[in-house]
Amino acid sequence: MTVHTEHTGHIQRDAIRATAARIRARARTTRRRHAIVICGFLLIALGLLVAQLYLTGDALIPARDVVPAALGQRDGLADYVVRRTNLPRGLTALLGGALFGLSGALAQRLFGNPLATPDIIGISSGAGAGAMIVIAGFGATGIGVQGGAMLGALAVSLIVYGLSWRGGVQSYRLILIGIGVGACASAIVTFVVTRLDEVSTQRAMRWLIGSLNGANQSGVALLGATLVIGLALVVMIRRPLSDLALGDELAVGIGVRVPIVRLAALLLATLLAAVVTSVTGPIAFVALVAGPIATRLLRVPDAPIVAALVGATLLGATDIAAQTLPLISPVPTGAITALFGAPVLIALLVRKKATV
Amino acid sequence: MTPDIPALHGDGISVGYSGQEVLTELSVTVPGGRITTLIGPNGSGKSTLLKALGRVQPLTAGTVALDGEDIHRMPTRAVARKLGLLPQSPLAPEGITVADLVRRGRHPHGRSLGRGAAGDTDAVAEALELTGTAEFALRPVDSLSGGQRQRAWIAMVLAQSTPILLLDEPTTPILLLDEPTTFLDIAHQIEVLELLSSLRHDHGKTVLLVLHDLEQAAAYSDQIVALKQGEIAAVGNPSDVVTEAFVAEVFGLACRVIHDPDTGSPLILPRGKISRERAPQPQDVRTKEDTR
Numbered sequence: 001m002t003v004h005t006e007h008t009g010h011i012q013r014d015a016i017r018a019t020a021a022r023i024r025a026r027a028r029t030t031r032r033r034h035a036i037v038i039c040g041f042l043l044i045a046l047g048l049l050v051a052q053l054y055l056t057g058d059a060l061i062p063a064r065d066v067v068p069a070a071l072g073q074r075d076g077l078a079d080y081v082v083r084r085t086n087l088p089r090g091l092t093a094l095l096g097g098a099l100f101g102l103s104g105a106l107a108q109r110l111f112g113n114p115l116a117t118p119d120i121i122g123i124s125s126g127a128g129a130g131a132m133i134v135i136a137g138f139g140a141t142g143i144g145v146q147g148g149a150m151l152g153a154l155a156v157s158l159i160v161y162g163l164s165w166r167g168g169v170q171s172y173r174l175i176l177i178g179i180g181v182g183a184c185a186s187a188i189v190t191f192v193v194t195r196l197d198e199v200s201t202q203r204a205m206r207w208l209i210g211s212l213n214g215a216n217q218s219g220v221a222l223l224g225a226t227l228v229i230g231l232a233l234v235v236m237i238r239r240p241l242s243d244l245a246l247g248d249e250l251a252v253g254i255g256v257r258v259p260i261v262r263l264a265a266l267l268l269a270t271l272l273a274a275v276v277t278s279v280t281g282p283i284a285f286v287a288l289v290a291g292p293i294a295t296r297l298l299r300v301p302d303a304p305i306v307a308a309l310v311g312a313t314l315l316g317a318t319d320i321a322a323q324t325l326p327l328i329s330p331v332p333t334g335a336i337t338a339l340f341g342a343p344v345l346i347a348l349l350v351r352k353k354a355t356v
Numbered sequence: 357m358t359p360d361i362p363a364l365h366g367d368g369i370s371v372g373y374s375g376q377e378v379l380t381e382l383s384v385t386v387p388g389g390r391i392t393t394l395i396g397p398n399g400s401g402k403s404t405l406l407k408a409l410g411r412v413q414p415l416t417a418g419t420v421a422l423d424g425e426d427i428h429r430m431p432t433r434a435v436a437r438k439l440g441l442l443p444q445s446p447l448a449p450e451g452i453t454v455a456d457l458v459r460r461g462r463h464p465h466g467r468s469l470g471r472g473a474a475g476d477t478d479a480v481a482e483a484l485e486l487t488g489t490a491e492f493a494l495r496p497v498d499s500l501s502g503g504q505r506q507r508a509w510i511a512m513v514l515a516q517s518t519p520i521l522l523l524d525e526p527t528t529p530i531l532l533l534d535e536p537t538t539f540l541d542i543a544h545q546i547e548v549l550e551l552l553s554s555l556r557h558d559h560g561k562t563v564l565l566v567l568h569d570l571e572q573a574a575a576y577s578d579q580i581v582a583l584k585q586g587e588i589a590a591v592g593n594p595s596d597v598v599t600e601a602f603v604a605e606v607f608g609l610a611c612r613v614i615h616d617p618d619t620g621s622p623l624i625l626p627r628g629k630i631s632r633e634r635a636p637q638p639q640d641v642r643t644k645e646d647t648r
Contacts, residue, residue: 012485015485015490016478016481016482016485017481019481019484019485019490019493020477020478020480020481022493022494023455023477023480023481023493023494024477026453026455026494027477239463240463242449243460243463245447245448245449246446246447246448246449246460247443247445247446247447248412249407249412249441249443249446250441250442250443250446250447252411252412252432252441253410253412253436253439253440253441253442253443253513254436254460254461254463254464254516255432255433255434255435255436255437255463255464256432256463257432295451299451300451300452300456301449301450301451301452301456302449
């Protein structure tokens, strides 16, 4: 029994064939749109990386030296500025933005709510509290701060998910509890910061606002590896995760193992957010807006992978702006993602049917 | 599938929400290749029973067998290739087109990763044609009327190509959150029921429905299962089950039951206070306003 001839006899085979042809034509258009959008974003990302190399940095490097320096063929000042400072910073912005976008889009789809992103539900504040505690308590730097941030993020997500669990997670409950727990974490941050000595305070503030200033190669390697693994896992759960938008009953009806998919998406979104926040600090709004921008560009219900690309270009562009814009530069990147992101958030809230 | 083997069999099913029993040790058989309809007053547990038989409602006791196999021990994707389920108020991912929605019915087939199986598009096109939704195929689901949307969802379940279909109120429009309640036009209700009937007669599908309309249930079903307060009140073929005493007992409605002169299917004539008052004076042409 072949599937597509099962019911025929009653209705025109020709009509079915024509409908199938129309659907295929539309699918081709959609695929082409996807390909164009993805290629476009990859080109923009590459352009941003190049711009980062040429336009930013503490010292101006002659243009002809930039590319060789990036490839490690220069030394001295050119090597330091281009390969050790600008290149890791540009890569951190792109990879970090991609991870923020990916984790935000996953969480939005998982909870069916555009506000349920890691930065809103307190995970970023948790990372901040974790980082501050290790800076203050153990005088941690570098990897130590990252570890503390990751632990803080995981602890807060456990608390938030645990408190909002009522035989299932309802998104409004999760968001309210997340905001509450996030406020507690922020209070811890403020308290700890007031007790820090001057040197630690500076380090703490820079991390807290979300600066890519201290980007280095080990951070880039961590983000790169996380992004590769994260993307692979997202590809695996993308389809069943998008089926959750049909409602749990129908999702089960078409064979989705709902609890497993939910748990996988939850762990993935949380871990991605924890890793990226530990490296870049809690950069706001990228996770929130990347998903909605991606779905509007593609005109599909969800698009986690394009959300990663949107996040990458968003943070990449913001980071360059933070360093080069007249009047305001140099500012920590996290300070102006909020400047650009807040209007988008307000627009999303004001729209009658805010969507993921 | 021969009609003798029960397609679905629930044995001693109990379901409770937060300590309150909704279904109590209920056993029910859904014969293969037949239309079985669950009826009963609001809150009698019809939808819960349908969901329990479709393995989306956890049981507190009892078992459900699908073709003789415990449905809860089967991989859910394997169940999804045998049994299609349309719950009462499914959700549409925002902005999804009808064709993309219907294609999700193909997800149990083919690999779980990547592109779907070959022939998916043909199955989708066929389901769209069968339900009369092909003309909306490329439109967003949210732009359709409630009735059109209901048919799009039926198309999705048909695209699943399962021998068993479980449909909760397929003649009721599916509404978005902010839409006022409406009813499906009677012609569209009958279209849906005719479609299900042809699936049963021409393709041997097993159909389990929840319907509110007793007469429609009686006209289109091979077997009626009536529920009252979580227990089975009556099981049998429609003419045997739907009687004046039955309607009075299960629905608390005084009525006369006559039989359709063309088909013999039972018709229910409610005998409330007004119809009793009016009965002795057939000449009296009072309007609704007068009787208020």
